[in-house]
Amino acid sequence: MKTHTDYLYMNTREEKGIVNITSEVTAIVDKSGVKEGLALVSAMHITAAIFINDEEPGIKQDFLEWAEKLAPQGPNYHHHRTGETNGDAHLKSVLFHHEVIVPITKGKLDFGPWQQIFYGEFDGRRKKRIIVKVMGEDS
Amino acid sequence: MKTHTDYLYMNTREEKGIVNITSEVTAIVDKSGVKEGLALVSAMHITAAIFINDEEPGIKQDFLEWAEKLAPQGPNYHHHRTGETNGDAHLKSVLFHHEVIVPITKGKLDFGPWQQIFYGEFDGRRKKRIIVKVMGEDS
Amino acid sequence: MKTHTDYLYMNTREEKGIVNITSEVTAIVDKSGVKEGLALVSAMHITAAIFINDEEPGIKQDFLEWAEKLAPQGPNYHHHRTGETNGDAHLKSVLFHHEVIVPITKGKLDFGPWQQIFYGEFDGRRKKRIIVKVMGEDS
Numbered sequence: 564m565k566t567h568t569d570y571l572y573m574n575t576r577e578e579k580g581i582v583n584i585t586s587e588v589t590a591i592v593d594k595s596g597v598k599e600g601l602a603l604v605s606a607m608h609i610t611a612a613i614f615i616n617d618e619e620p621g622i623k624q625d626f627l628e629w630a631e632k633l634a635p636q637g638p639n640y641h642h643h644r645t646g647e648t649n650g651d652a653h654l655k656s657v658l659f660h661h662e663v664i665v666p667i668t669k670g671k672l673d674f675g676p677w678q679q680i681f682y683g684e685f686d687g688r689r690k691k692r693i694i695v696k697v698m699g700e701d702s
Numbered sequence: 703m704k705t706h707t708d709y710l711y712m713n714t715r716e717e718k719g720i721v722n723i724t725s726e727v728t729a730i731v732d733k734s735g736v737k738e739g740l741a742l743v744s745a746m747h748i749t750a751a752i753f754i755n756d757e758e759p760g761i762k763q764d765f766l767e768w769a770e771k772l773a774p775q776g777p778n779y780h781h782h783r784t785g786e787t788n789g790d791a792h793l794k795s796v797l798f799h800h801e802v803i804v805p806i807t808k809g810k811l812d813f814g815p816w817q818q819i820f821y822g823e824f825d826g827r828r829k830k831r832i833i834v835k836v837m838g839e840d841s
Numbered sequence: 842m843k844t845h846t847d848y849l850y851m852n853t854r855e856e857k858g859i860v861n862i863t864s865e866v867t868a869i870v871d872k873s874g875v876k877e878g879l880a881l882v883s884a885m886h887i888t889a890a891i892f893i894n895d896e897e898p899g900i901k902q903d904f905l906e907w908a909e910k911l912a913p914q915g916p917n918y919h920h921h922r923t924g925e926t927n928g929d930a931h932l933k934s935v936l937f938h939h940e941v942i943v944p945i946t947k948g949k950l951d952f953g954p955w956q957q958i959f960y961g962e963f964d965g966r967r968k969k970r971i972i973v974k975v976m977g978e979d980s
């Protein structure tokens with residue numbers, strides 16, 4: 564049994580956005596040498612998300628607008644009594660979920676035809692971190 | 703340490719529906735021989751979900767109506783510029799999440815009294831696939 | 842490779858609430874002896890959730906109000922034909938998701954600065970259970 568841990572660093576130009584990180588995760592899985600197992604891909608922040616969907620600009624825009632509809636940015640969060648202004652980003656992180664587990668089969672991400680891994684940033688313009696933890700058999 | 707990989711194939715008659723897959727997952731866990739570990743159950747499509755809840759017809763209907771309320775089917779998705787018509791199904795996949803991790807203890811799914819595993823189909827009437835990846839100790 | 846299984850018991854005084862269980866999970870990970878691996882933390886009930894966010898009273902109140910907005914308590918659930926009255930709690934369990942996977946690195950939860958683990962209770966005032974399943978290498 565083998566484990567491998569790596570980190571990705573994000574710093575989006577926009578406050579909110581969706582970034583495809585599939586190739587970065589693939590490179591870490593390759594480096595790990597794990598052939599059969601699982602990779603945890605998890606945002607280390609409470610205002611960001613990791614989720615799996617489709618690499619298509621329209622649907623990414625739909626996701627951002629949907630997030631805004633279900634967890635709108637605005638002044639009326641109790642969290643803002645602390646001086647923070649990002650209450651909506653906490654809710655969005657939970658809505659999209661902060662992590663995924665990716666199956667690894669024969670050394671590759673075992674994905675369906677359209678599956679890609681995305682980082683959802685809801686309070687960006689600063690350095691953030693994602694953990695990728697790979698666990699499994701190397702032969 | 704042991705891993706075992708299997709796939710389930712779905713092809714729902716309805717466009718949207720919720721299917722109990724607990725017995726199929728149980729059979730795969732039995733076949734794997736894993737006694738202590740985890741099973742990833744993950745939809746390989748971006749318009750479907752895997753989630754855990756209750757086998758009760760009323761709540762399944764409630765789930766479908768809730769999905770429709772929070773992520774309604776309709777024409778106004780950016781994704782539809784590609785010619786697709788299933789923007790809502792992508793959002794529903796994220797709302798319900800596309801995967802679960804199931805604990806295995808003494809060779810059995812270690813579940814509470816009401817927990818069952820469901821496949822949520824939001825754009826069906828065609829063949830789709832679920833991966834079940836089991837990992838753990840066989841004794 | 843090593844696995845370790847433990848259970849936490851919850852019995853909230855309020856019907857709905859959010860409880861920080863980070864120290865209990867940390868103690869189980871310590872006890873497991875696993876140094877590199879993953880811990881599944883999963884509610885064994887279909888009206889509860891496990892999620893990761895921030896230990897701040899305001900945001901916890903925001904989460905409860907948001908849950909009420911997106912999956913309101915009320916009489917109009919099909920599930921209630923069974924005599925149950927907790928249809929909303931089932932939807933809230935799915936909204937927040939019933940489980941997380943926590944990475945373990947060098948024997949510690951490998952978390953970002955603000956990440957904490959929460960139990961979300963949506964139909965409380967009775968004994969409920971959480972499974973914590975740790976899997977990985979002990980050296």
